[in-house]
Amino acid sequence: MKQLFLLYALGLVSCTLAPYADNAPKDPKVLPQIVLLKGDTVSKFGTDSLAKGRPILLYFYGPGCLQCDTLSRKLVDSMDVVKDVNLLFISAGSFHEVKNYQKKYDVERFSNVRLGLDYNNAFIKFYGGVAYPLLVFYDKNRQIKRANYGPMTMDTIRAIIDK
Secondary structure (H helix, E strand, O other), rough: OOOHHHHHHHHHHHHHHHHHHHHHOOOOOOOOOEEEOOOOOOEEEEEEHOOOOOOEEEEOOOOOOOHHHHHHHHHHHHHHHHHHOEEEEEEEOOOHHHHHHHHHHHHHOOOOOOEOOOOHHHHHHHHHHOOOEEEEOOOOOEEEEEEEEEOOHHHHHHHHHHO
16 A cells, blocks of 8 residues: 555655656666766766666665665675575765764675766656665566555565566
């Protein structure tokens, strides 16, 4: 029931933040182009440069969010569970917060993980939400599988990836 309500709310919010027709994605089920600015404020990384043929997990976090801290710690401590997944830590915070988050969790030591600032709010514009944490799952063909607000167990995350 919670998931149904969440999808309904996401639909309402996305209607209010709908992009202009010229900028609308051709296929809303396909992974959008999101460019992240790294903590060094110079380097950029986009979803189009992710390794092909692997599932993708977009993790929208808030630097001051306690649930996000818990989930980030779980992801780092259980990286072997998602080592075959392209994992993007996405923030709409500040450069300083992104840099601190990278220092705190050191997620980029893992070859499958990228962390950055959504400096042009592409994630928010596309998904229409700003609640934390937001997990968006894509299959290996870059087709959306599911989106979830709130923390999840690693077993649930893995089950969604494998489904």
